[in-house]
Amino acid sequence: MPIVANGISKIFGPDPRKALSWIEGQRATGVPFSARDTLRDRGYTLAVNDATFTIEDGEFFVIMGLSGSGKSTLVRTLNRLHDATGGTVEVNGVDVGSLSSKELR
Numbered sequence: 769m770p771i772v773a774n775g776i777s778k779i780f781g782p783d784p785r786k787a788l789s790w791i792e793g794q795r796a797t798g799v800p801f802s803a804r805d806t807l808r809d810r811g812y813t814l815a816v817n818d819a820t821f822t823i824e825d826g827e828f829f830v831i832m833g834l835s836g837s838g839k840s841t842l843v844r845t846l847n848r849l850h851d852a853t854g855g856t857v858e859v860n861g862v863d864v865g866s867l868s869s870k871e872l873r
Contacts, residue, residue, distance in 0.1 A: 769825055775855035776819040778845050781812030784853040815841040
């Protein structure tokens with residue numbers, strides 16, 4: 769039962785989807801920029817930015833980072849305690865972001 773995270777982003781603020789479109793627009797230009805600084809200047813907090821990975825059955829997976837780097841937010845996004853602003857999380861081929869509360873339980 770692999771867990772596949774594809775482009776997971778989590779942004780906190782008044783309109784996270786709009787903020788995500790700003791980042792995607794900047795990425796499309798190919799010009800280097802700081803997504804975190806770009807959003808902070810507009811009143812948003814970029815907690816997770818475009819995380820992509822696969823965890824295979826039986827595999828140990830470690831999330832490491834400094835305090836405040838988004839580790840807990842990433843885990844909360846994987847288990848839907850926070851909904852992702854962008855990207856998908858699949859468990860055994862099922863997109864958990866598309867499941868109802870009842871289906872998640």
